[in-house]
Amino acid sequence: MAERKYTSAGTDGWLNVRREPSGIIIALPEYIATEMESSSNGRDHFIVKEGVERGNRFSVKAGYLKTQPPAYRPAASMQFSLSRSILTYATGRARAFTDEGNPIRPGTHPIQLPDFPHHLGAIYLQQSAYAKNWFYLGQGNSVIGKNDRYLHPGGVSNGCITVHPTDWTQLYQYLVLCRSGDEKTVGNVVVVR
Known part of the structure; x- marks a missing residue:
């Protein structure tokens, strides 16, 4: 079963990730929900679950996806x-x-x-x-x-x-x-x- 994880970012609120399979680097905002698919060669592979990139596959250096959910607020x-x-x-x-x-x-x-x-x-x-x-x-x-x-x-x-x-x-x-x-x-x- 896929595991829910969340993007963590640097001091500017963005996390650079690699679009799969093209390898193009884009930035995702912090606190975005993802579905972890696998880890290999020091990279976590995942599907974005919200925002404009929802449904797309990416990878990122291991350690930048967090298990602890952010303290989300209502709309x-x-x-x-x-x-x-x-x-x-x-x-x-x-x-x-x-x-x-x-x-x-x-x-x-x-x-x-x-x-x-x-x-x-x-x-x-x-x-x-x-x-x-x-x-x-x-x-x-x-x-x-x-x-x-x-x-x-x-x-x-x-x-x-x-x-x-x-x-x-x-x-x-x-x-x-x-x-x-x-x-x-x-x-x-x-x-x-």
Whole structure:
């Protein structure tokens, strides 16, 4: 029987793994549930059970998959006020904004698990070690230029919910452990005027 294990990551919240059988290196977010298949030649072979890579096979150097489940929380229920530029969540508040010319629409938006390291966040790494860890707001997968609104840190917004970089670490550490039970999302954000 396959064993359930969880990704552990470095100080940036990402774990580099090898896609099997192609050997391409990608990064998975921390705390992702996996199903361990085997261990050989110092590598653990596993299937990802949640997030955008769900169902795909990978391997990683032995020791980076943990048996102890993370301290998961229930789904996040957040609110972003366009007029007040405040994002509220169960354990705090964050300063946030959107592009006035292309604002995120009012309503409820699902918040997905981080999908890949977003290099546009690198300029904010001094304010948050997790600046490249963005949460896609929507159904399915993000499509650049068409369906690509995220919850992310920064000083520039193209219609996403953009959080002040110094408020990002606390929000990220809360959200990354939330689960909705659908193997894809961490909760919802309601955008209000």
